[in-house]
Amino acid sequence: MTNKKRTAREVADALRTRVLNKEKQPGETLATVAEIAETYDVARETARAAANMLAAEGLLRSVHRRGFVVQNTVPRRRIRRGQVVTRNPHTGYVFPATHDPGEKWVAHGTPRRSLEAAPEIVATTFGVEPGSSVLRRRRVTSPAGEPAFQLVDTWLSAQAVTDAPQVAEPSTGPGGYLDRLEEAGHGPMSWREVTRVRMPSADEAKLLEISTAMPVFEITMTGYSGRDDSPLEVTIKVIPGDRVEMVADLVRGDSAGWPVSAVVAP
Template sequence: MTSTRYEETAAHLRERIEAGDYPPGSKIPSVRTLATTYDVSDATIRASLRILEAEGLVKTVPKSGIIVRERSGRRRLTRSSQISHDGTMYRFPAAAEQGEPWTPHGKPTTSVEPVPVDVAEVFELEPGTPVVRRRRVMSPAGEEPWDIIDTWIPPRIIAVAPKAGEPVTGPGGYLARIEETGHGPLTWEETARADMPNREEAELLGISSLMPVMRILRIGISALDGLPAECSAYVIPSDRVEIHSALTRGPSARWPVSYS
């Protein structure tokens, strides 16, 4: 397939960034300068830069121009069915279990917010219904924001476990407050999909709104009534994660395999 001029220009700029000609944190030439250098139109350069933004290589900083991004290493999410408890709280399969320290960006918040469409469907509520949201923006220590974690707790649960909706929840966190009301033991299920970030998410993660994100929706199911008791929505930039799953042989695939 023949490359277009903007794809060719993006490829050349990408090579220069990866070669260190434009190191992280540096400013690349203006659109006008690049258009003159490559003998193309301003529109072609802007299209090239949109490709690089979507790949996470550059970002637009108001009043500063196009800046080469500092890039976090891609981390592996090992997805399994194993949930553990370390004596203080539950631990779910995630990159954080690699043993490196993770820290919040800004102060974790607890507030009542309009519930988004995907979470509203989980709780069978009208989109926009006021629901308690616990928000954290996290990353490995010393790195740029890596993910947003929004935990939503529906009104029927807050009614019996009000502490779960407070900033300080006590030992075991909000999950312990939910389970001790008779809704425990919770069971969980997850779905994951690719999507584009909204403006707020892009700003919190320091990414272009053109960069796809991974959305993981983890739903905690009540043992009391079989309904969702909490829902945690993870938003992770696509350039920072890969998913790893161990595959096991089912009974029909046991070795040695018999061929008929």
């Protein structure tokens, strides 16, 4: 009688224990697929599936020619996505935040601006063909001293760039690109926000230093002209799923007032 082979879930449990016991430090290779297969006497497909389970949890990340590397995990942040837009007299508009407004955040690498092929959501919003060249402003940010927290892409329509050319410059001046758009005749602007969960692209995973098996939150904010209601900008924030949890305070409606009136069935 042959011994029963371990399942991918069982191998994943064993690998998780090794990670949580800090067998390797963040940035170090825990094991390759071949080493996992040999250690736990399983097929390579089973070994890869087990490691990918931990990648989806944010504990490991597959790195070409190195194997599965231990991730630098951070506590989840609670996000309260309100609906109120405020204004700071020094920096401009303040939108519902993904962090404490008083917390210091830093950029990872140099923020970039370039003409890029528009993804479907941007092309549809601006009424252009998918793949059309659209101005994109890109930055990766996080709290000081922490791994990359979010990738932020701001896409600006051709009309926005024509009416307010400074939005395409490295520095958009006091108040940022939104002030330039409103000064160009598009104020007061309005915004709509949509949140969804999806899998990251290879490029997004690389910039955020996560596995492509890690789901991400995508928060898309579209800004509309106050002059003709045309869409001027689409800002897309991509946040690894292991970084956040959404929180909302529920409010009682009139029918749920207290004390609850007793209702006797006939």
